[in-house]
Amino acid sequence: MEKQRILIACEESQIVCKAFREKGFEAFSCDILECSGGHPEWHIKGDILKQLDKGWDLMIAHPPCTYLSRGGCRWLFQKGKLNKERYKDGLKAKRFFIKLLNSNIPKIVIENPVPHKVFDMPKETQKIQPYEFGHPHQKATLLWIKGLPILKPTKIVKPEYYICSKGWRHSKFCANWDGKKKSKTFISIAIAMAEQWGDYLIKQNKKVRNSAQAKKRGYINAFIK
Numbered sequence: 661m662e663k664q665r666i667l668i669a670c671e672e673s674q675i676v677c678k679a680f681r682e683k684g685f686e687a688f689s690c691d692i693l694e695c696s697g698g699h700p701e702w703h704i705k706g707d708i709l710k711q712l713d714k715g716w717d718l719m720i721a722h723p724p725c726t727y728l729s730r731g732g733c734r735w736l737f738q739k740g741k742l743n744k745e746r747y748k749d750g751l752k753a754k755r756f757f758i759k760l761l762n763s764n765i766p767k768i769v770i771e772n773p774v775p776h777k778v779f780d781m782p783k784e785t786q787k788i789q790p791y792e793f794g795h796p797h798q799k800a801t802l803l804w805i806k807g808l809p810i811l812k813p814t815k816i817v818k819p820e821y822y823i824c825s826k827g828w829r830h831s832k833f834c835a836n837w838d839g840k841k842k843s844k845t846f847i848s849i850a851i852a853m854a855e856q857w858g859d860y861l862i863k864q865n866k867k868v869r870n871s872a873q874a875k876k877r878g879y880i881n882a883f884i885k
């Protein structure tokens with residue numbers, strides 16, 4: 661049986677790619693950056709838009725969110741006025757996101773933080789939190805899902821916080837992590853994706869093969885009669 665091919669778009673850490681490899685899938689990460697996950701043989705360095713029509717069964721994408729996210733809105737509106745340059749960058753990021761979402765791949769998942777409403781992004785399929793997957797952190801992450809079931813929580817834990825010098829509450833992981841570290845997928849979420857969506861792909865593939873075999877048997881029986 662041919663292995664199913666999985667593309668992890670905009671991923672240099674290879675965290676999700678490696679979780680799918682563990683499950684036996686032919687997974688590749690793709691990013692304009694070199695990979696930092698230690699498996700360059702599973703990494704495509706280049707523009708993701710040139711890889712979309714290469715016969716993938718599933719794509720999980722982590723497109724850049726800097727200009728789209730609600731977290732970046734303090735830069736989008738300064739003293740109540742729209743920062744036009746920043747808005748243009750946001751629209752460009754939205755076009756990139758939509759190209760990924762509309763690509764011709766049978767199963768697609770796009771992951772991003774909550775976008776600013778000014779960009780009028782498509783409605784997400786579900787919202788997940790790291791604390792639903794065993795990490796004691798709060799960071800709302802949205803998933804836009806096509807052709808797969810929603811991701812089920814695997815271990816709900818209590819999120820941890822700290823109070824900054826201004827007296828505001830922040831999720832603990834914000835304290836020491838830089839932007840790059842914060843953008844990496846939490847390992848337990850990657851494992852949940854590979855376990856749940858990997859199993860779903862395997863089961864679906866089996867069903868397709870069984871019904872093809874049954875059809876073939878039907879033709880042979882009809883011919884014998």
Ligand SMILES: C[S@@+](CC[C@H](N)C(=O)[O-])C[C@H]1O[C@@H](n2cnc3c(N)ncnc32)[C@H](O)[C@@H]1O
Nearest residue numbers: 670671672673691692707708722724843844845
């Ligand atoms: C929000 S980060 C996601 C990081 C990811 N979660 C990981 O663990 O590596 C977005 C990534 O998209 C990559 N990127 C931006 N434009 C791209 C393009 N046209 N093709 C491929 N990757 C791109 C960036 O280099 C960056 O690593």
